[in-house]
Amino acid sequence: MEEEYVKLIFGLKLKQIRTERNLSLFGLSKLAKLSKSYLNEIEKGKKYPKTDKIIILSEKLDIPYDDLVSLKLDKNLAPIGEILQSKILKEIPLELFGIKESNLIDIIANAPDKVNAFITTIIEVAKHYNFNRESFYLSSLRSYQQSNYNYFDDLEQKVVKFCKAYQIDLKSPVSSKELEEVLVEEYGYTINNNDLKKHKELYDLRSVFVPKTKTLLLASDIDEAQRTFIYAKEIGYNYLDFEQRLYTFPWIKFENFDQVLNNFYASYFAGALLLPRAALVNEFSKLIKKDTFDKVAFIKIFSFFAASPETFYQRLTNLLPQDFNIQTLFFLRFTHDVGSKNYYLTKELHLPNQQSPHSNETNEHYCRRWVSLKVLEDIDKSKEDHAFDIQISQYPDDDVSYLVFSSATKDPFKKNQYRSISIGLLINKQLKKKMAFLEDPKIDTQIVGNTCERCSIMDCKERVVAPKILEKIKKNQVIEEVVSDLTNKFS
Structure with missing residues (x-):
C-alpha cells in the first residue's frame, strides 16, 4: 500500500480509538503530552508518528503497539481499506469536482455502518458489471460536461x-x-x-x-x-x-x-x-426564425464550414444552452453494420441530466421509431453519402416530447459500417418561442419508447421483440394487488 494511504489508515485508527475512549483531541493531547496540532495532523493522514510517539499513544490508549500500526481494519473501517487497496480513489478525478481525497475519506470514516455497507455494494456492483477504469473516466467526463x-x-x-x-x-x-x-x-x-x-x-x-x-x-x-x-x-x-x-x-x-x-x-x-461561435449562432438564428423547416439550409451550415455532421452536432451542444438558452437536450451517436439489424449506441450526452432516449447495457432493442435508427436504415438502402431527417418524438411514459435532428453517414473509421449523429431538444414553451418552424406539418411526429422490451405501445408495427420486461412488471403489480386484497379481507 502507498505510503500516504498507510498514514491515512493510521490516522483513521487513532481517531476511532480516541473516540471510543470518549477522548477529545485536547484530552488526548494532555494525556499523551503531545501537541494537539501534531495529533490533528496524524489523524488527518498528513503525518506518521515516529516509533517513540507510537509507544506513548499505545500505552496511554491501552492498545497493543502491533494493533495500532497494523493495516488490518475492524468491520467499521474495513470498506475504507478496500477502497484504498483497490486504488479506486486514484482513478477518480476528484479534483475535477473540487473534492479533496482526504476530505472524502474523512466523510466515509465518520459515516454510519449502513453508509459503509452502501459503499461496499457499489464496489461489488462495479466488479460484477465490469465497470472498468475506461467506463469510470468517461462517465466522470460526461458528468463534468453536464455540470458546465x-x-x-x-x-x-x-x-x-x-x-x-x-x-x-x-x-x-x-x-x-x-x-x-x-x-x-x-x-x-x-x-x-x-x-x-x-x-x-x-x-x-x-x-x-x-x-x-x-x-x-x-x-x-x-x-x-x-x-x-x-x-x-x-x-x-x-x-x-x-x-x-x-x-x-x-x-x-x-x-x-x-x-x-x-x-x-x-x-x-x-x-x-x-465552427466559430459568432458565425454559427448567426446562421442558426436565421434557420429557427423560419416558419417551415429548411432542410437544405440546415445541411448547408456545416457544409459551409467544411465540418463533419458529428463535429457540427457536438458544437450545437456547446452553443444551444449558452446562446439560445435551450438547456435540456441530448446527443447520441449510433453505429450500424451494413445489412444487419443491430444498432449500437456508442456515445451519448444528456444536459442537464439523463433522459430518454438513453443507452441500455442489457442488450435490449432500441425503439425502431427513433429517427436516429431510421436515417441508418435509409442510408443503408440508398447507399448515399448523407441521410438526414427531422422528427418530433413523443414519450408518453415520460410525458415529454423532443425535436430531433439526425444525420447518417459512412463511418469514417470502420469498413461496411454507418453511423448516425442526433441531437434532441426538449419541446417546452421556451423552445416553441425560439423555433418558429415547430408547427411545420411536414415534420413527422412519432410516439416512441426507449426499448421494445419496456415499451407500452401495443400496436407498434416496428416492434422487434415483445415487451417482456414491461409484461413482467405488470404481472407483479397484479400479484401485489391480489395479495393486498387478500390481506385486507383476512385482517
Missing part, C-alpha cells in the same frame, strides 16, 4: 485569441492547408501521408502522433473535414500546452484521466475553431 452545460468560455476565448495571433479569419471556413502551415511552421511538425496505410492493423486509425520527432502520420483516405479536424485538434494540444495527451485518433488507450480530459479540451478547441 458543455460550454467552456475559457476555451472559446483561447480560440479567438489564437485566430487573432495567427491571422485566421473566423468569418470564413478554415482550410486544412492553413492549419497545416501553423503545425509545420510554428510547432515543427512533419506531416506523413504515406506510412500509416502500409500497416493493415492500423486501418481503423485516422492519425498517429510520434512526439519524439513531432511526426503526424495520417491515413490516406481521410476527407477534408477529417483532416481539418485532426489538424485543429493537434493545434489545440499545442496551443493549450498539454503534456498529458493521447497520441492516436481515435484513441486506443490512455494512462490517466488527464489524458482523457485534455483530449476533450483539444477536441472542444478544434470544434470551436472550425
Whole structure:
C-alpha cells in the first residue's frame, strides 16, 4: 500500500480509538503530552508518528503497539481499506469536482455502518458489471460536461485569441492547408501521408502522433473535414500546452484521466475553431426564425464550414444552452453494420441530466421509431453519402416530447459500417418561442419508447421483440394487488 494511504489508515485508527475512549483531541493531547496540532495532523493522514510517539499513544490508549500500526481494519473501517487497496480513489478525478481525497475519506470514516455497507455494494456492483477504469473516466467526463452545460468560455476565448495571433479569419471556413502551415511552421511538425496505410492493423486509425520527432502520420483516405479536424485538434494540444495527451485518433488507450480530459479540451478547441461561435449562432438564428423547416439550409451550415455532421452536432451542444438558452437536450451517436439489424449506441450526452432516449447495457432493442435508427436504415438502402431527417418524438411514459435532428453517414473509421449523429431538444414553451418552424406539418411526429422490451405501445408495427420486461412488471403489480386484497379481507 502507498505510503500516504498507510498514514491515512493510521490516522483513521487513532481517531476511532480516541473516540471510543470518549477522548477529545485536547484530552488526548494532555494525556499523551503531545501537541494537539501534531495529533490533528496524524489523524488527518498528513503525518506518521515516529516509533517513540507510537509507544506513548499505545500505552496511554491501552492498545497493543502491533494493533495500532497494523493495516488490518475492524468491520467499521474495513470498506475504507478496500477502497484504498483497490486504488479506486486514484482513478477518480476528484479534483475535477473540487473534492479533496482526504476530505472524502474523512466523510466515509465518520459515516454510519449502513453508509459503509452502501459503499461496499457499489464496489461489488462495479466488479460484477465490469465497470472498468475506461467506463469510470468517461462517465466522470460526461458528468463534468453536464455540470458546465458543455460550454467552456475559457476555451472559446483561447480560440479567438489564437485566430487573432495567427491571422485566421473566423468569418470564413478554415482550410486544412492553413492549419497545416501553423503545425509545420510554428510547432515543427512533419506531416506523413504515406506510412500509416502500409500497416493493415492500423486501418481503423485516422492519425498517429510520434512526439519524439513531432511526426503526424495520417491515413490516406481521410476527407477534408477529417483532416481539418485532426489538424485543429493537434493545434489545440499545442496551443493549450498539454503534456498529458493521447497520441492516436481515435484513441486506443490512455494512462490517466488527464489524458482523457485534455483530449476533450483539444477536441472542444478544434470544434470551436472550425465552427466559430459568432458565425454559427448567426446562421442558426436565421434557420429557427423560419416558419417551415429548411432542410437544405440546415445541411448547408456545416457544409459551409467544411465540418463533419458529428463535429457540427457536438458544437450545437456547446452553443444551444449558452446562446439560445435551450438547456435540456441530448446527443447520441449510433453505429450500424451494413445489412444487419443491430444498432449500437456508442456515445451519448444528456444536459442537464439523463433522459430518454438513453443507452441500455442489457442488450435490449432500441425503439425502431427513433429517427436516429431510421436515417441508418435509409442510408443503408440508398447507399448515399448523407441521410438526414427531422422528427418530433413523443414519450408518453415520460410525458415529454423532443425535436430531433439526425444525420447518417459512412463511418469514417470502420469498413461496411454507418453511423448516425442526433441531437434532441426538449419541446417546452421556451423552445416553441425560439423555433418558429415547430408547427411545420411536414415534420413527422412519432410516439416512441426507449426499448421494445419496456415499451407500452401495443400496436407498434416496428416492434422487434415483445415487451417482456414491461409484461413482467405488470404481472407483479397484479400479484401485489391480489395479495393486498387478500390481506385486507383476512385482517
